[in-house]
Amino acid sequence: KAGVTQTPRYLIKTRGQQVTLSCSPISGHRSVSWYQQTPGQGLQFLFEYFSETQRNKGNFPGRFSGRQFSNSRSEMNVSTLELGDSALYLCASSQQVPGNTEAFFGQGTRLTVV
Amino acid sequence: QKEVEQNSGPLSVPEGAIASLNCTYSDRGSQSFFWYRQYSGKSPELIMSIYSNGDKEDGRFTAQLNKASQYVSLLIRDSQPSDSATYLCAFYSGAGSYQLTFGKGTKLSVIP
Numbered sequence: 001k002a003g004v005t006q007t008p009r010y011l012i013k014t015r016g017q018q019v020t021l022s023c024s025p026i027s028g029h030r031s032v033s034w035y036q037q038t039p040g041q042g043l044q045f046l047f048e049y050f051s052e053t054q055r056n057k058g059n060f061p062g063r064f065s066g067r068q069f070s071n072s073r074s075e076m077n078v079s080t081l082e083l084g085d086s087a088l089y090l091c092a093s094s095q096q097v098p099g100n101t102e103a104f105f106g107q108g109t110r111l112t113v114v
Numbered sequence: 115q116k117e118v119e120q121n122s123g124p125l126s127v128p129e130g131a132i133a134s135l136n137c138t139y140s141d142r143g144s145q146s147f148f149w150y151r152q153y154s155g156k157s158p159e160l161i162m163s164i165y166s167n168g169d170k171e172d173g174r175f176t177a178q179l180n181k182a183s184q185y186v187s188l189l190i191r192d193s194q195p196s197d198s199a200t201y202l203c204a205f206y207s208g209a210g211s212y213q214l215t216f217g218k219g220t221k222l223s224v225i226p
Contacts, residue, residue: 031212043158043202043216056212090157092214099165101146101206103214105157 002027004093004106012112018079021109025072025093032074033103034066037088049074050096081113117141120203120217129226133190137203137217140184147179149188150202152219158202162188193224 005024013019025032033056034046045058049068066076072093078085088110092103117140127133135149146165150158162177164170164186170177176189186205190197200219206212 033213035214035216042218043204043214045213045215048212050212058213088157096212102148102160102163104160105150108157 004091004104006089006091006106006109008109009107010110010112012114013081015081015083015113017081018077019081019111020075020077021089021091021111023074023076023091023093023106025074025091026104029093029095029104030072031094031096031103032068032072033092033094034074034076035090035092036060037090037108038086043090046076078111083113086111086113118203118205118215118217120201120220122218123220124223125220126223126225127193129193129195129224131193131224133193133197133222133224135188135190135201135203135220135222137186137188138184139186139203139205139215141205141207141215142181142184143207144181144184144205146206147177147186148204148214149175149177149186150204150216151197152200152202154199190222193222195224195226198222198224 031050033048048056063079068074088108090108091106094103149162152158164177164179174191178187202219204214204216
């Protein structure tokens with residue numbers, strides 16, 4: 001069974017640009033969550049999608065957005081990039097059904113803003 | 115605010131010893147608890163989940179949950195150098211929450 005796949009693995013962008021990251025969940029998982037990981041702040045929740053609906057959003061500015069498609073694949077977009085957006089962006093998928101809420105992470109996308 | 119506190123580490127143990135990692139959480143509505151292992155430069159890997167009070171064992175790993183004390187721990191028996199990593203505890207709060215809240219992690223070093 002394939003795991004969570006994130007693309008691309010690495011990105012270098014310039015301040016002010018925008019970026020789109022992609023996540024394909026484990027087959028059968030309908031919940032996709034996004035997290036930002038930095039050395040100072042640790043893992044911070046961005047948002048969660050289930051069946052194309054955003055159910056939770058973390059405390060990030062509106063420059064961070066996401067969506068989920070009918071096949072459960074998800075994308076997140078960051079507009080007007082800032083140096084502080086440099087981080088490891090992680091996607092996790094889960095079945096999110098009672099008794100089974102385990103979340104599995106992809107390999108992440110390392111974003112560097114210069 | 116939902117928070118998770120982990121002992122800061124780094125924690126060093128000799129090979130073959132028991133490593134004990136601890137985590138306290140502030141949200142009494144928390145229902146699901148997880149331990150992740152993260153090697154340097156890699157993504158978090160789920161190693162244990164626990165939903166009810168008591169112990170849960172899986173191979174060399176034992177997770178312990180005490181909801182009354184708002185405390186969850188992870189014991190690693192017969193520690194190996196390959197266990198050297200950062201261990202993150204995480205939880206969902208009560209019904210209707212779909213976000214994992216993570217601790218900052220404890221760095222474990224197993225000395226050969």
